[in-house]
Amino acid sequence: MAGRDEESVGVVGGGILGLAVGRELLRRRPGTRVVVLEKEAGLARHQTGHNSGVVHAGIYYRPGSLKAALCTRGRLLLRDYCAEHGLAYEECGKLVVAVSRDELGRLDALERTATENGVPGLRRLDAAGIADLEPYAAGLAALHSPATAITDYVAVARALAAEIEAGGGEVRTAVEVRAVREGAGGVDVTLAVGDAEERLRVDRAVLCAGLHSDRLAPGVGAEPVPRIIPFRGEYMLVRPAKRDLVRGLIYPVPDPRYPFLGVHFTRRVDGSLEVGPNAVLATAREGYRRRDLSWPDLRDTLAWPGFWSMARRHWRTGVGEVVGSASVRAYMRAAARYVPAIGAADVVRGGAGVRAQAVDRDGSLVDDFRISIGDRVCAVRNAPSPAATSGLAIAEHVADAIGWC
Incomplete structure (x- = not known):
């Protein structure tokens, strides 16, 4: 192992979690060689850049869970971070x-x-x-x-990346991590850079791979469960004439059987108003459009026994979500229970995100954060909402867990 000043860490994932981890490691040990690896050409292209921008206050999460603790801590850290860096942060409630x-x-x-x-x-x-x-x-x-707020998580991610680079770290984009292997004395990372293949040797690795977390973790000895099942969340955008009818955020009472919070009205920091998201099974892990299909991704979903157990248990809810996805009128019929003055004629289809929902072998939808700690590799196995809110606190948790004092 290299000396502390020469130690190297590879962080897989250029979303808010990977960038927050990279920043935290450099803050604690200046001089460490930190390399953040992101397969897309830019940062925050997936869950970080496709969520509703809400900063959660901890209403929903089981007391004593990682979600409850890290959301509470993360909201305070994020609020202060946005103030320090001049980033949008509005406590709209x-x-x-x-x-x-x-x-x-x-x-x-x-x-x-x-x-x-x-x-x-x-x-x-x-x-x-x-x-x-x-x-x-x-x-x-x-x-x-x-205290529930809204922010721009893509702007936060960019600020974190700038801090990493200012601290001597490296943020590499358009670099796909194909495999991570823990060996004697270090961790070997196989990279695809264009048509070429590279090898990166680091002392430690932290995997924040989001939608692909289950594919990398078994390579470093982590358990093969849970598996990621992708759910697409679609949004409607309220037309300008009606968007001022909602001042803050309006949510339904969630169904405790599901980790999803239900279709809600969300103000954005740019002044727009969204309705959503729903939760529809996606046929691609990066399937932001209904027509997107990846046969390897779909094969992985259908081959997982937990998917079929989940489907048998929740098929009625799934059918309802599909109907709402296909019909704007059906989608808004449910939403209009909360704001009757906004109906199908007042919205247009907006963007979509894909949630990396972890599912256990018995079909249980994993609710809490799951983070596996090995000798040299830490794998974030499940980090759905409120992961963006909790990002800076998750980074602290990871750094503590690997003994990065």
């Missing part, structure tokens, strides 16, 4: 709204979870309180989280 009586029990349970997680400023509102905050919203009761 969130309403989680119950629109029917059968949702009130779930709202009660969510309030207990949020209170235990220490969500700042949390308030329970009745219908009149909802109208005071969001005059066009409908509902019987709601939880208001004033």
Whole structure:
């Protein structure tokens, strides 16, 4: 092993997690050779660049879980980071709204979870309180989280990359990691650079490969489970004439059976208003359009026993999501329960993201972050929302776990 000042670390993934990890390692040990490797020609091209831009306050996550702890810490770190670097950060607040009586029990349970997680400023509102905050919203009761915010995660990723390079690290794009192998005295990384193949030897590696995390982790001795099943989340964009009808964020009460939060109204830092996302099984891991199909990706999905167990358990919900994906009217019929004044005629199809949803062999949808720590390799196996909110805190957690003091 090289001396501390000469130590080298390869970080796979140029999204917010990989860049946050690279920055944190350099902050703790200046002089370390840190190389961030990203297969796309630019940074934050996948989950980081295709999410809703929400900075979560910790309402949903099981108390004591990694999500709960790292979301709470990450929000504070991100808020301060944005202030320090002059990046957009707006605490527009969130309403989680119950629109029917059968949702009130779930709202009660969510309030207990949020209170235990220490969500700042949390308030329970009745219908009149909802109208005071969001005059066009409908509902019987709601939880208001004033600290929930919005930001531009792509801008955050670029700032992190600039810090890495300023600290002597390297951020390489258009470099695809084909394999990672842990051996005696180091880690060998096989790279595809155009038509050529390169070898990179580092002392340690951190895998933040997102949609492809399950494909790299077994090569360094990590368990073959969970596997990634891609879900496409599609957004509608509200036309300018109606986008000021929502002041902040309006969410449904989530179904506790699923890690997805449901279709919601989200303001963006550019002033636009989105509705979404839904959650439709994608036929490609980078399948942002309905017509996108990757036979290798689809084969991997269909070959995983956990997929079929999941499908048997949740097929009715899946059918409903497909109907909403195919029909703007059906999509907005559900959303209009929360803001009746915005309907199918008031939106156009917007962008989409793909969520890297980890699924266990028994078909369980993995909810919490999963991070595997080996002798020389750390693999982030599952990091869905609120991973962007938690990114700087996840980086601290990884650095602590590998003994990077």
